[in-house]
Amino acid sequence: MKIDRARAQKAFADYAAHYNAADAKVKLKIDHTYRVAALCARIAQSLALPPEDVDLAWLSGILHDVGRFEQLRRYNTFIDAQSVSHAALSVAVLFDEGRIRDYLDDAGADALLRTAVEWHSAFRLPEALDDRTRLFCQILRDADKIDILRVNVETPMEEIYNVSTAALRRSPVTPAVLDAFYAHHCVLHSLKQYPADNAVGHASLVFELCYPESLRIVDEQGWLWRLLDFKTDNPDTAAAFAAIRHAKVPRGSSLTALLRFLWFFPSYRFFLLLCNILYLYYR
Numbered sequence: 652m653k654i655d656r657a658r659a660q661k662a663f664a665d666y667a668a669h670y671n672a673a674d675a676k677v678k679l680k681i682d683h684t685y686r687v688a689a690l691c692a693r694i695a696q697s698l699a700l701p702p703e704d705v706d707l708a709w710l711s712g713i714l715h716d717v718g719r720f721e722q723l724r725r726y727n728t729f730i731d732a733q734s735v736s737h738a739a740l741s742v743a744v745l746f747d748e749g750r751i752r753d754y755l756d757d758a759g760a761d762a763l764l765r766t767a768v769e770w771h772s773a774f775r776l777p778e779a780l781d782d783r784t785r786l787f788c789q790i791l792r793d794a795d796k797i798d799i800l801r802v803n804v805e806t807p808m809e810e811i812y813n814v815s816t817a818a819l820r821r822s823p824v825t826p827a828v829l830d831a832f833y834a835h836h837c838v839l840h841s842l843k844q845y846p847a848d849n850a851v852g853h854a855s856l857v858f859e860l861c862y863p864e865s866l867r868i869v870d871e872q873g874w875l876w877r878l879l880d881f882k883t884d885n886p887d888t889a890a891a892f893a894a895i896r897h898a899k900v901p902r903g904s905s906l907t908a909l910l911r912f913l914w915f916f917p918s919y920r921f922f923l924l925l926c927n928i929l930y931l932y933y934r
């Protein structure tokens with residue numbers, strides 16, 4: 652399948668132009684979309700996928716948050732729990748309204764793209780996915796998680812979560828959110844009670860990245876560490892973030908050490924090769 656990137660990018664730009672780009676929240680989602688698409692392509696390339704699949708991964712990034720614009724227009728929030736599932740809205744815009752045909756004529760990848768968009772922000776992927784669909788879902792989810800770290804540093808949390816600076820600075824952290832972080836998995840949205848929970852929740856995203864290239868990018872970009880440098884007047888929250896910055900992860904290494912360790916692997920394939928060699932040597 653041949654994807655015309657220029658056409659797809661123009662289709663996205665034309666769609667987004669219906670919304671007010673002077674609104675910081677609209678601009679944020681436009682910029683996020685382009686970065687996620689580029690990250691999808693980079694991760695796909697690191698997996699040595701053929702060029703047409705690199706383009707398909709890129710396209711999934713362009714499409715994934717199309718529903719954010721309608722979510723913002725209708726509800727003036729990006730919080731799904733207070734409005735609507737933005738992933739479901741993306742699916743509705745693209746596949747129920749048929750706008751997907753603005754991006755490409757070939758319908759051969761519609762089912763895969765629909766699934767990737769639909770599940771991009773879900774807590775877990777469904778079990779019953781074929782290998783190829785799972786691969787594209789995971790690439791998109793990794794790319795989205797990586798850029799969410801950046802968005803949460805670059806954009807004031809007050810703006811993203813509609814919260815005052817005072818509330819943010821006195822915010823505690825919910826114990827169940829800290830438990831999820833120390834269990835090394837993503838934090839369920841339903842567990843979050845306070846504004847500071849969002850920073851812990853987003854830091855926990857790195858535990859569920861699937862590909863070594865994704866960890867390399869997180870280390871390279873440095874947004875994770877800036878996110879964890881959380882400004883607070885609440886002594887308990889300050890202590891919680893200090894502990895997280897020095898959190899131990901499996902294998903007894905710190906988060907930094909794990910990221911640096913994986914950075915040295917030039918590709919996922921090399922990583923698998925090394926595992927195979929070690930297995931053959933020690934079995």
Ligand SMILES: [Fe+2]
Nearest residue numbers: 715716771772
């Ligand atoms: Fe999203």
